[in-house]
Amino acid sequence: MSLLDGKIALVLGVANQRSIAWGITKALAAEGARVILTYQNERLRENVQELARTLDAPTYECDVSVDEAIARLMQQVKDEHGALHVLVHSVAFAPKEALEGRYVDTGREAFRTALDVSCYSLVALAHSAEPLMAASGGGSILTMTYYGSEKVMPGYNVMGVAKAALEASVRYLAYELGPSGIRVNAISAGPLNTLAARGVSGFTEMRRFHAERAPLRRNIEVDEVAKTAAFLSSPSASGITGEVVYVDAGYHIMGL
Incomplete structure (x- = not known):
């Protein structure tokens, strides 16, 4: 039996x-x-x-910066699928100019946009999904973050601040x-x-440095993140909540 047999999973991003x-x-x-x-x-x-057709997956429009769009999405999931067990939030955005230059020069509107799309959207989705997920017997909400939330990654700028807020939101939502x-x-x-990553100034250098310093001496693959996501979304992870799980070849443990 597979980890998620019979589960309904909604993926944004x-x-x-x-x-x-x-x-x-x-x-x-x-x-x-499903x-x-x-x-x-x-x-x-x-x-x-085009991608969805390869998995026979239904698709719905949803702009996560619009509350009405989120409410409409959850109603569609409820009406057409009857349950929701997994919600994956892989959404982040900051205006290009906010990922260049200095963080101290971030404009108010760029800051507001980054925090709204990259962090508040998780809160809004969780609020709208809670009744359906609770009625489905509970489940898993999963989001994506990056170590720039904890340490300065030059060029990551306002997105690092947004990810820090996202991680704090994970803990409050878990509670x-x-x-x-x-x-x-x-x-x-x-x-x-x-x-999305290629929009970060100095990203190529960031990957090179990561591979040199990580204990496994390499960068990670998307498949490694995906398998971790499947585990965290499944009943096998039933005792895990409020956590930030690192899939980074061990980079976050290093001091130098």
Whole structure:
């Protein structure tokens, strides 16, 4: 029997076949989950639907910066699938100018946008998903973070601040949703060569340094993050909540 047989899993954040969210989607499906994907807008719809067809997965539009869109998404999941056991939040965004230059020069609107999309969207999704997940017997909410939340990664700038807020939100949500049988965790992945990561100034150098310093002397693969996500989403991780789980070849343990 697979880890997620009979489970309904909603994944937000698939952009293309190199997305962490897409790797996670495939891992969830391989473990028996019925996956559901979202796309932000019409511009991204075709890419997501092309990938979704390979897994026979339904797709729905959802802009996580719009409360009404989140409420509509959860109603669609409830009406058409009747349950929700897994929610994967792999969504982050900051304006390009906020990932260049100095953090101290971050504009107010860029800061607001980064925190809204990268952090508050998890809170909004959890709020809307809680009744359906609780009625489904509980489940798992999972989000993606990065070590730049704890230590300065030059160029990561406002996104590091947003990820720090995201990790704090994981702990508060885990506490509040626990009585409903809902676990909330984060995966802190090492630098992966995704579309979003390439927007970070100095990303190539960041990956080189990571591979040199990590105990395993290499960078990680999306598949390693995806398998961890499948485990954390499954009943096998029933006692784990409020955690940040590192999948970074051990980089975070190093002092030098």
